[in-house]
Amino acid sequence: MNLWVGIFTVTATWVGGGYIMGTAELVYDPSKGLLWVHGLVAFAFNLFFGGFFFAKPMRDNNYVTMIDPFQLRYGNAWTVMLCIPAILSEVFWSACTLAALGGTMNVILGIAPYQSILISASVAILYTLLGGLYSVAYTDVIQLFLIVVSLWLCVPFLMLNPASTDIVNTAVNNVYQAPWLGKIDLTDLWRWLDDFFLLALSGVCYQCFYQRLLAASSSAQAQKMCYAAGVLCFFLGFPSVLIGAVAASTDWNQTSYGLPSPYEKGEAGIIMPIALQHLCPVYISIAGIGAIAAAVMSSMDSALLAAGSMFAFNIYKNMLRKRVRSLTWKYAVYYVLHKMIGVRI
Numbered sequence: 001m002n003l004w005v006g007i008f009t010v011t012a013t014w015v016g017g018g019y020i021m022g023t024a025e026l027v028y029d030p031s032k033g034l035l036w037v038h039g040l041v042a043f044a045f046n047l048f049f050g051g052f053f054f055a056k057p058m059r060d061n062n063y064v065t066m067i068d069p070f071q072l073r074y075g076n077a078w079t080v081m082l083c084i085p086a087i088l089s090e091v092f093w094s095a096c097t098l099a100a101l102g103g104t105m106n107v108i109l110g111i112a113p114y115q116s117i118l119i120s121a122s123v124a125i126l127y128t129l130l131g132g133l134y135s136v137a138y139t140d141v142i143q144l145f146l147i148v149v150s151l152w153l154c155v156p157f158l159m160l161n162p163a164s165t166d167i168v169n170t171a172v173n174n175v176y177q178a179p180w181l182g183k184i185d186l187t188d189l190w191r192w193l194d195d196f197f198l199l200a201l202s203g204v205c206y207q208c209f210y211q212r213l214l215a216a217s218s219s220a221q222a223q224k225m226c227y228a229a230g231v232l233c234f235f236l237g238f239p240s241v242l243i244g245a246v247a248a249s250t251d252w253n254q255t256s257y258g259l260p261s262p263y264e265k266g267e268a269g270i271i272m273p274i275a276l277q278h279l280c281p282v283y284i285s286i287a288g289i290g291a292i293a294a295a296v297m298s299s300m301d302s303a304l305l306a307a308g309s310m311f312a313f314n315i316y317k318n319m320l321r322k323r324v325r326s327l328t329w330k331y332a333v334y335y336v337l338h339k340m341i342g343v344r345i
Contacts, residue, residue: 001216009141022039023237025272027248033181033182034241039199041200043203043230049204053204054204056223059222065214067079090206090208093206101293107273107274120300132305155239159246167249170248176261208303211309273289
């Protein structure tokens with residue numbers, strides 16, 4: 001895999017729908033704020049940590065999946081025990097990203113969530129089955145470009161909306177709600193640390209991370225991909241921070257949304273699409289939808305490809321059918337089944 005394609009596909013996998021919408025939600029949430037946004041630093045640390053400790057040994061040993069070293073050392077019984085939570089985590093991750101897309105489409109376009117979920121899942125199944133990792137990687141490049149352009153296109157319109165106040169002032173002053181900078185009480189410190197290290201260290205437990213590293217031409221290239229993607233992940237969270245800050249600085253009574261505010265209605269989780277709909281012109285909000293859809297697709301296809309790889313190689317080929325010559329159609333059946341479970345969830 002080309003170095004630049006590898007960098008962009010790793011970045012796009014981490015910068016998913018949960019990342020950009022969750023970051024905006026935490027910044028907007030009066031009980032949290034920017035100080036509770038772990039994603040920017042934690043994801044960057046995660047990629048640097050994985051690149052430094054795991055990229056070289058995994059690539060030098062020419063493993064296919066992250067389960068391979070455990071299967072070689074502990075045998076098939078432990079392989080099954082390790083594959084089950086790994087595969088389930090990919091299913092739940094894909095379900096989470098699909099839900100983010102469904103909520104966005106429902107808020108801005110009025111489309112039922114299940115309709116957008118079915119359409120996006122069908123598209124992801126089609127291009128992934130046709131091209132495998134290469135189709136996922138190259139579509140990730142396009143999707144990452146859409147994320148960057150679309151989100152930054154929305155930010156000026158949000159910040160210049162007359163219903164919004166200067167975000168520098170609302171960062172430390174209580175204007176329409178608690179300051180969006182947030183605070184960390186001593187009683188919440190251990191929870192804050194737990195959340196941070198969960199995000200900072202858990203990424204190396206996902207097959208989609210190793211999927212890219214093991215496709216690199218060398219261990220040195222695999223490490224470069226991680227380090228560069230870590231830097232990009234950090235900076236790509238900035239638009240979401242700004243969107244959350246603007247939402248926290250908005251007098252919602254002056255917008256078409258009205259009162260009570262999204263937080264009071266329990267809609268803080270979808271604050272990004274709400275802000276795009278009520279603080280931006282229609283054509284700009286549609287561009288924002290494109291960013292969220294691209295983020296969702298870039299993570300979802302990677303998660304399902306990863307789960308399919310572990311099942312097809314570690315369980316089916318190495319345990320059930322050791323003499324099998326081709327995994328193509330078995331993998332395709334499992335991938336479609338996996339996608340259907342994720343959609344159903």
